[in-house]
Amino acid sequence: MATSLKELAASLGLSQTTVSRALNGYPEVGEKTRRRVLEAAERANYRASTAARRLATGRANALGLVFSTERNILERPIVMDFLTGVSETAAREGLDIVLTPTRAGEEADACMRLATSGLVDALVLTSPILDEVRTSGIADLAFPIVAHGRPLHGQSVPYLSIDNFGGFKRGAQHLIELGHRRIGLVNGEARQAYAQDRTEGLGAALDEAGIARAQNLIRYGPLTFTLGYQSTLSILDEPQPPTALLASSVLVALGAMKALAERGLRVPQDMSIVAHDDEVAAFPPSMATPQLTTLNSSIRAAGARIAEMALERIASGGAPVASEVWPVPLTIRGSTAEALD
Amino acid sequence: MATSLKELAASLGLSQTTVSRALNGYPEVGEKTRRRVLEAAERANYRASTAARRLATGRANALGLVFSTERNILERPIVMDFLTGVSETAAREGLDIVLTPTRAGEEADACMRLATSGLVDALVLTSPILDEVRTSGIADLAFPIVAHGRPLHGQSVPYLSIDNFGGFKRGAQHLIELGHRRIGLVNGEARQAYAQDRTEGLGAALDEAGIARAQNLIRYGPLTFTLGYQSTLSILDEPQPPTALLASSVLVALGAMKALAERGLRVPQDMSIVAHDDEVAAFPPSMATPQLTTLNSSIRAAGARIAEMALERIASGGAPVASEVWPVPLTIRGSTAEALD
DNA sequence: CTGAAAGCGCTTACAG
DNA sequence: CTGAAAGCGCTTACAG
Numbered sequence: 001m002a003t004s005l006k007e008l009a010a011s012l013g014l015s016q017t018t019v020s021r022a023l024n025g026y027p028e029v030g031e032k033t034r035r036r037v038l039e040a041a042e043r044a045n046y047r048a049s050t051a052a053r054r055l056a057t058g059r060a061n062a063l064g065l066v067f068s069t070e071r072n073i074l075e076r077p078i079v080m081d082f083l084t085g086v087s088e089t090a091a092r093e094g095l096d097i098v099l100t101p102t103r104a105g106e107e108a109d110a111c112m113r114l115a116t117s118g119l120v121d122a123l124v125l126t127s128p129i130l131d132e133v134r135t136s137g138i139a140d141l142a143f144p145i146v147a148h149g150r151p152l153h154g155q156s157v158p159y160l161s162i163d164n165f166g167g168f169k170r171g172a173q174h175l176i177e178l179g180h181r182r183i184g185l186v187n188g189e190a191r192q193a194y195a196q197d198r199t200e201g202l203g204a205a206l207d208e209a210g211i212a213r214a215q216n217l218i219r220y221g222p223l224t225f226t227l228g229y230q231s232t233l234s235i236l237d238e239p240q241p242p243t244a245l246l247a248s249s250v251l252v253a254l255g256a257m258k259a260l261a262e263r264g265l266r267v268p269q270d271m272s273i274v275a276h277d278d279e280v281a282a283f284p285p286s287m288a289t290p291q292l293t294t295l296n297s298s299i300r301a302a303g304a305r306i307a308e309m310a311l312e313r314i315a316s317g318g319a320p321v322a323s324e325v326w327p328v329p330l331t332i333r334g335s336t337a338e339a340l341d
Numbered sequence: 342m343a344t345s346l347k348e349l350a351a352s353l354g355l356s357q358t359t360v361s362r363a364l365n366g367y368p369e370v371g372e373k374t375r376r377r378v379l380e381a382a383e384r385a386n387y388r389a390s391t392a393a394r395r396l397a398t399g400r401a402n403a404l405g406l407v408f409s410t411e412r413n414i415l416e417r418p419i420v421m422d423f424l425t426g427v428s429e430t431a432a433r434e435g436l437d438i439v440l441t442p443t444r445a446g447e448e449a450d451a452c453m454r455l456a457t458s459g460l461v462d463a464l465v466l467t468s469p470i471l472d473e474v475r476t477s478g479i480a481d482l483a484f485p486i487v488a489h490g491r492p493l494h495g496q497s498v499p500y501l502s503i504d505n506f507g508g509f510k511r512g513a514q515h516l517i518e519l520g521h522r523r524i525g526l527v528n529g530e531a532r533q534a535y536a537q538d539r540t541e542g543l544g545a546a547l548d549e550a551g552i553a554r555a556q557n558l559i560r561y562g563p564l565t566f567t568l569g570y571q572s573t574l575s576i577l578d579e580p581q582p583p584t585a586l587l588a589s590s591v592l593v594a595l596g597a598m599k600a601l602a603e604r605g606l607r608v609p610q611d612m613s614i615v616a617h618d619d620e621v622a623a624f625p626p627s628m629a630t631p632q633l634t635t636l637n638s639s640i641r642a643a644g645a646r647i648a649e650m651a652l653e654r655i656a657s658g659g660a661p662v663a664s665e666v667w668p669v670p671l672t673i674r675g676s677t678a679e680a681l682d
Numbered sequence: 683c684t685g686a687a688a689g690c691g692c693t694t695a696c697a698g
Numbered sequence: 699c700t701g702a703a704a705g706c707g708c709t710t711a712c713a714g
Contacts (some may be wrong), residue, residue, distance in 0.1 A: 098437050
């Protein structure tokens with residue numbers, strides 16, 4: 001066992017009270033006393049038991065994340081970048097992160113457990129998990145929660161989301177300005193809020209340009225290389241194939257480019273591509289040839305900010321914080337060009 | 342605040358002792374009593390405070406991982422797959438995972454804190470972090486640690502590693518059998534044990550075939566797309582460029598293929614490629630055209646097994662468990678062919 | 683500036 | 699089969 005406060009205090013001939021105060025930086029401790037305590041603690045390699053501290057203070061100094069072992073296993077690079085962002089804030093604030101791995105369908109239980117067990121001070125959830133959990137009564141707990149992404153069912157949970165609608169509308173407008181009138185979209189899973197918003201963004205841009213929406217040029221699925229590849233092949237088989245493609249991730253765009261290459265179509269001469277770029281370190285748009293025109297948002301920055309929002313909720317005693325919707329700028333590179341026909 | 346044991350016991354007219362025993366499945370509780378308790382707990386949404394339980398039992402029911410915010414940010418897909426594996430075991434055993442984000446150089450501190458604070462029952466470390474930490478005296482703590490990868494400095498920590506030497510020797514032999522005599526290698530960072538083992542594996546295969554080792558055909562760096570791209574360009578500029586390439590990851594191989602395409606070299610006709618495949622979900626070898634011949638090992642399975650090893654150490658009261666070295670099979674696909682010259 | 687004592691919410695010998 | 703009580707290792711009013 002590691003040394004305890006009691007032992008440390010005894011070895012110094014001081015009370016636990018004084019030693020505790022010295023260690024925690026309370027002002028009412030004498031300077032020499034503090035120094036003595038700090039040195040002894042250092043020497044004895046003393047570390048306060050977090051369990052005891054939690055029990056005594058009621059504060060856990062940790063953020064909880066619920067992480068599904070099965071769900072979205074193919075989107076892990078994104079999860080990891082998000083986690084990195086959360087970690088940055090956590091490291092700065094000296095917080096731990098408690099990951100609760102769960103099987104699909106058990107998310108609600110895991111959230112309830114984290115919220116009621118005192119393990120963590122706040123919960124950071126992705127909106128799909130929040131949607132999963134909404135009937136569990138976790139909202140009644142008045143436990144601080146912050147979500148990543150717009151919750152589908154309008155829960156009153158503060159969230160941070162990028163402007164998926166505005167971003168994809170902007171991306172589509174860029175293509176329309178280049179003369180494209182048939183625009184395909186390889187999107188995320190249809191039930192996800194972000195995917196719906198992206199479809200609507202494309203639709204709005206088409207509406208404003210007086211172009212009919214073409215549902216048959218849209219595909220949905222998990223954001224993988226394979227989705228990009230297969231969806232593109234299938235879109236190319238439509239009676240009126242598009243001359244431009246919107247891809248919901250760089251990985252999807254890479255899959256699309258493989259399909260285009262197989263069909264002998266060149267980018268951007270025969271097909272323009274705009275990809276959403278989450279700025280995931282593993283998939284820089286420079287991986288593609290030509291480099292991709294992208295809609296940008298840093299998933300990592302979002303994670304860092306969400307952790308801050310959680311801290312604000314904790315600090316304010318659980319008062320709601322304002323949700324944020326981040327703009328999604330367009331970066332034009334080499335994968336978009338004027339339409340030929 | 343959530344309901345406490347005390348309140349729950351009072352509402353049932355039972356003692357805390359009995360309620361606690363009923364909840365924890367102790368045998369000496371009457372059947373009807375147990376049922377009553379379980380129902381009441383369910384209704385009150387009771388969850389034992391983990392902090393209190395930890396303090397009382399001394400067991401944390403959690404695994405600690407130290408995770409560097411800055412280091413290897415480009416290898417996140419791998420970290421995430423490893424984490425997924427750890428999570429699988431953790432979910433099955435009902436453990437939490439405590440991630441301690443740290444800045445580079447602060448790993449030792451983070452490990453000591455985790456080990457001495459009672460937050461976790463065991464530590465799962467990657468060998469680079471273990472190497473970082475070896476002077477901190479953490480080994481003296483008799484705290485259960487299990488490492489991923491062979492520790493460089495021969496610490497007596499149980500570890501799980503794949504057979505990097507044997508795998509790359511096998512990969513090189515495959516190329517030699519196809520008639521290749523000049524084999525390039527784009528490897529991980531030179532100071533890492535796995536990278537050294539891979540270089541030695543290639544060297545051993547060359548030695549056995551009576552071919553001189555060519556240091557100038559080897560490059561080291563972080564396992565990124567960019568490394569594969571730039572290293573390959575630079576290897577091609579050597580006076581005697583290779584006819585085959587060993588790549589330390591699929592991502593690196595993708596970068597290499599971009600470089601080859603730019604130089605007008607075809608795979609496998611002009612250049613054979615064998616890539617190490619960590620079976621990271623984000624980078625299936627099918628992403629490449631042609632599909633890559635690979636050396637396979639599942640980083641996810643390794644994570645799951647390492648968590649089990651940690652549990653075995655905990656269960657045995659900290660006794661060391663046997664280290665494991667996993668074989669690395671070769672899967673031949675379309676990126677290797679006979680040498681022309 | 684320092685200390686004695688209560689309390690955080692559990693578990694678990696010990697006694698019955 | 700059930701309960702009263704001690705103890706896990708801290709923090710923090712309260713008193714001096």
